[in-house]
Amino acid sequence: MIERSEISIKPGEFYSSDKDVVISTLLGSCISVALYDLSVSIGGLNHFVLPFPKNTDDPLFSDSAKYGINAMELLINDILKKGGKKKSLRAKVFGGSTVFDLQKHAIYDIPKMNIAFVFGFLETEIIPVDSYSVGGTIPRRISFFPHDSRVLMKYTKNGTSGLVKRENTFSHKLLEKTQNAGQPIFF
Amino acid sequence: MGASILIVDDSVSIRQSVRFILEQNGYTVFEGSDGVEGLKRLSEQKVQLVITDVNMPNMDGLTMVKKIRETEGIKFVPILVLTTESQGSVVEEGKKVGATGWIVKPFNNEKLLETIKKVIP
Numbered sequence: 001m002i003e004r005s006e007i008s009i010k011p012g013e014f015y016s017s018d019k020d021v022v023i024s025t026l027l028g029s030c031i032s033v034a035l036y037d038l039s040v041s042i043g044g045l046n047h048f049v050l051p052f053p054k055n056t057d058d059p060l061f062s063d064s065a066k067y068g069i070n071a072m073e074l075l076i077n078d079i080l081k082k083g084g085k086k087k088s089l090r091a092k093v094f095g096g097s098t099v100f101d102l103q104k105h106a107i108y109d110i111p112k113m114n115i116a117f118v119f120g121f122l123e124t125e126i127i128p129v130d131s132y133s134v135g136g137t138i139p140r141r142i143s144f145f146p147h148d149s150r151v152l153m154k155y156t157k158n159g160t161s162g163l164v165k166r167e168n169t170f171s172h173k174l175l176e177k178t179q180n181a182g183q184p185i186f187f
Numbered sequence: 188m189g190a191s192i193l194i195v196d197d198s199v200s201i202r203q204s205v206r207f208i209l210e211q212n213g214y215t216v217f218e219g220s221d222g223v224e225g226l227k228r229l230s231e232q233k234v235q236l237v238i239t240d241v242n243m244p245n246m247d248g249l250t251m252v253k254k255i256r257e258t259e260g261i262k263f264v265p266i267l268v269l270t271t272e273s274q275g276s277v278v279e280e281g282k283k284v285g286a287t288g289w290i291v292k293p294f295n296n297e298k299l300l301e302t303i304k305k306v307i308p
Contacts (some may be wrong), residue, residue: 066293069200073292074271076198077242086197086244124200182294184267184302187282 004145009047011170014071016044016078020147026156027095027140028163029111030170031068031118034092034144034151035075035127037084043146046075049171050114066181067174068117072125091122092151093132094142099164110171111135139163189213190235190307195225195251196269197243201292205238205269208296214303222246226254229261235307241270241277249277249284256285265306269294 005021011030015023023045025032036043048071050064080086096111096118115134122129130149133140138155145151192214194205199220206216217232219225221243229237237255239248246254248268256262265287272278273291281289287306290299 063293063296066204066295069198069204070271070293073198073201077271080242080244121200124203125198182290182292182298182302184298184305185278185289186305187286187288 006143009045011047011049011167012071012174014044014046014075014078016042016075016082017146018042018082020145022143022145024141024143026163027142028097028099028167029095029114030167031093031095031114031134032142033072033075033118033122034094034142034146034149035079035089036091036146036149037079037088038090038149039085039088040083041147042079042082042084043144043149044075044079045142045144045146046071048072049110049167049174050117064113065117068114069121072118072121086125089127090149091127091129092144092149093118093122093129093134094140094151094153096134097136097138097140099137099139189215191215191217191233192236192238192303193217193219193225193228193232193234194238195219195222195228195243195248196238196240197221198240201240201269205299208299209303212300222248222251222254225251226258229255229258229264234264236303237264237266238269239266241268241272241281249280249286252281252286253284267302267306269299 007015007023009025025047030049032047034045050068096115141156143152202218209216219228223246241248267288268286269290271292
């Protein structure tokens with residue numbers, strides 16, 4: 001049996017590698033995208049959420065969407081810095097489940113908004129989606145092998161007691177950050 | 188008609204997103220997907236401001252800034268760097284090559300517009 005290093009990522013984090021490692025995360029309403037360039041065996045995984053309702057009809061143009069775009073851009077840049085090519089990138093998409101009753105009654109549908117955003121983004125950036133598992137009501141545990149792009153996914157309720165709290169805390173922190181986002185430095 | 192602004196970014200989503208907010212506020216927008224295209228646009232079109240990313244294929248944003256500052260006719264155009272890069276050494280490099288300002292993504296629409304108005308009142 002092969003022993004691999006396992007890197008676990010939390011909401012707001014991303015990790016990419018050209019090593020034979022496994023990157024894992026536990027997802028509720030958040031989204032994870034596994035991105036990879038198989039020609040150079042480099043890939044990475046992120047875990048993000050759009051922090052507040054979109055204020056335009058288009059999923060890519062709101063201030064909220066910029067946090068999703070940013071999460072994707074950070075992962076893409078990290079892969080490119082390790083030798084990946086943007087034109088060779090492919091994706092697998094997971095998450096966006098409605099994991100607790102409160103979300104069903106929220107004034108906006110967080111999981112649906114996250115799902116619409118991520119597919120809109122990948123289509124705009126012309127990054128093909130090889131597979132996906134989104135929506136539903138049960139959290140997902142994802143293990144991504146960047147060397148060969150394999151993903152193991154299972155629905156789970158084990159260890160998810162703090163999940164909603166963690167994802168909400170992350171979302172609220174993002175919301176606070178937006179107050180000072182984009183503050184310029186002039187030279 | 189508002190001022191003309193060139194956006195240089197390899198991300199179509201970012202270009203569309205910036206274009207959307209700028210056009211809504213009366214600016215005319217031109218696009219380039221990397222430093223090479225950015226320089227080509229500048230040779231064809233007079234603009235009042237350049238907004239550029241750093242990490243791009245073919246020619247990165249800071250190399251493009253350096254080349255703009257060395258080119259007669261366009262060397263004085265204000266350049267805002269809009270990037271995910273916040274590392275001090277990269278920001279310093281931006282200052283060294285002649286960028287006017289630095290904005291770390293994700294940006295906020297209102298703050299971006301405020302910043303643009305400070306640079307091109």
